[in-house]
Amino acid sequence: MTGTPVLRLDGLAVRYPSRGFRRPPTTVIEDVSFEVGEAETVALVGESGSGKTTIGKAVLGLTPVSGGRVLLAGRDITRLTGRARRLLSSDLQAIFQNPYGSLNPALPVGRTLAEPLLTSGSTLSRAEVHEHIADLLRRVGLPEDAAGRYPAQFSGGQRQRIAIARAVARRPRVVICDEPTSALDVTTQAAALDLLAELQRTFGCAYLFITHDLAVVKEFAARTLVLQRGRIVEEGPSAEVCERPRHAYTRRLVAAAPVPDPVLQRRRRQERTDMRAATG
């Protein structure tokens, strides 16, 4: 990391009001602080209900923040709304989990891709937009004629490539990736991760990679944060977190992840049973 981190969270908290009289609010996120450096990939790992998706939404301004700050390249964006928030779209983008839901089925792919290019603050002409879209499609490995077709005519992996193309269209500095590959088959997932890594090398964007899968993180992210019930319980280089987990929760997560190797997995299973017996 050099200079100012491109994304910084400082004591972020998200609470929802509870139903019922005088009940304390439900805490989803509590005191989450971390930094993402220029062109760095940071993974946010947790199980369902850990609040990992809420963190992504809070950064994107899709959910109200109750406390703490979000800084994008040193600028406080926690409570930006309206036009000021829209202008951030050139620097802050997102890829969502479900490639079926994140593309409007009624719009041809080309029009979806043109959206980030035609928003306020862009000065591109029609021809330039056209050229830009063709270039994007080429970069993510889709045929030229894809712009005229509808999302339903593409497979899940291809749709996720379209969503990736939309996210990098304006060369953002930070992309929030919310489980971008968990709806995909393994071979498709591997190709999508390769594509993300390649785009990072070309465009220099930083990724906040939100996932439930520690195994994916190990090879893809430089650093990993482990989230349990809205708090960060462990933070460190990904290889370190996966191979020498310190926190008990991380250790349980690592032990439970099956590996594609029967002999090794048998040994790991034995270790996990022993570990459980030891801790009761």
Next chain:
Amino acid sequence: MTTVEAPPKARSRPRTNPFAGIWRRPVPAAAFVVVVGISVAVILAPLLAPHPPLAQDLLHTLSGPSANHPLGTDVLGRDVLSRLLYGGRPTLIGVGLAVLVYAFFGMSLGILAGYLRGWTDRVIVAVLDVMLSVPAVIITLAVLAIFHQSNAAAMLTIGFFASAGLARIIRSSCIALREELFVDAARVSGLGPARIMARHILPRLTGQLLVPVFLFSGNALAIQTGLGFLGLATPAPAPSWGGMVGEAAQIMQQDPYLLFVSGGVIGLMSLSFGLVGDGLRDLEQDRRQATGGRLRRPVPATAPQDANKPSDAPPDGAVLAVRDYSIAFATAQGPRTVVDSISFSVRSGEIFGLVGESGSGKTVTGLSLLGLLPPNGAVTSGSAWLAGTRISGLPERELQGIRGSEIALVSQEPMVALDPYFTIGSQLSEVVRRTGAVPGGKEAVRQRVRDLLTSVHLRDPDGVARRHPHELSGGMLQRVVIAMALAGSPKVLIADEPTTALDVTVQAGILDLLRSLRDEHGMAIILITHDLGVVADSCDRALVMEQGRIVEEGPVEDIFYRPRHPYTRQLIASTPSIAPTEGRIA
């Protein structure tokens, strides 16, 4: 690129034509023809009408139909057909104006309230409530007192007040739509609310406009002709449908014929609008429920033909065997084979993996063994045996006896197998009683339920039995479903992605449970999965499927350490691993 084939079903078509399929339904189709036919005839009145609408022929008053006057003449000898054609103009213009105002205000108020929410929503909803509670016809009469005999003013008022009903429908659809991921994605892309509403929300809601518009057209027609009848909308002697009914009513005693003609056109048109609206709504419902009537025709099964061939006997030592098994689905383009002559056998006491990516046919294979293929799918060749009995091609009645007691299913989503309205205990007892495994009364059944819940390692079996499904976590629910599958002591358990929807720590517990059940009961488990980690963890043998064909089969050690097929190698290489794997091939 290594993306797999597109899934067989497109989740949603870009834009469905709401009229698609209307020609297969005779009543709405006929009604649609009537609406279009009468409208066109009215528009072309100057070309079609045999006489000018005001031309009087006093020598032939009240004459019946004749060659010169196809529908006869009225009390002043004016041609009835010509007057009907010209008289439709104020009616259809009035209905058109009312519909335009109705659609415009209904859509815009509904979308503004549903998308912006907050104060905008509260104000608009309050206005809509007022609009709905005001008697629109009385307001219209007041408007007519100001704009004397103005058809347009009256119908615009009617359309405006009726739009409140449409706005409420559109608002609630819009509230659901704004939660969709692509709306979030558009916001992240930097689109303002106006553009999101125009580009993403409006086009998705126009489909819902058609049915209310047709139903409202019928109402508007009735109101417009009513105003005409009262002489409030079209000044005489200009013809109008309502006015013609009024004229005919005055001479009803002398000659009721004219009343049938003018009233008949109004009735026919009004009825047709309603029937088209109903028909479109039915079509929409059909589209939502199924792939459409035509696709449901099953593929003819050819399996039973070779039933008695000597070579077609069950193999020894296998509790489940499948030979040359093919499955096809009927699609609009004809039958499509999704499983292509596969053969395998599973022994008692082993966990057998059925491995593949989406579209490989692994789930369809599992479901077909239980006789649970969707209506447009069928086993087209080959056969399957369960404990020496042939189960492919069995009639549904006999399959019901086998399902649950000989072969059982655990699916990916446990809530599918459970009814949210009943307690776990009552659902389990029902299954226990149905399998007939427990003789004796209530107490025996209750004991069996307790045993089953204990056998899936649920800590507090009595507590779990008292709860409803929504009170349990995903992992506990999956254990309950496994207990349910065990109720009939099946020889084969088919587990279709049983842990895919669960967290890894919960997954590990469920896989441990499946292994221990195999050890205790000695049953065979077919584990359908896409996750090679799960295969390495739990399976003894496995087969790898790619696009309906088996590419590799054998003990898991062979599959992982000595894969023969390039696809298997690619699968293993693409599976991320948290620990350095030793026997891994690059």
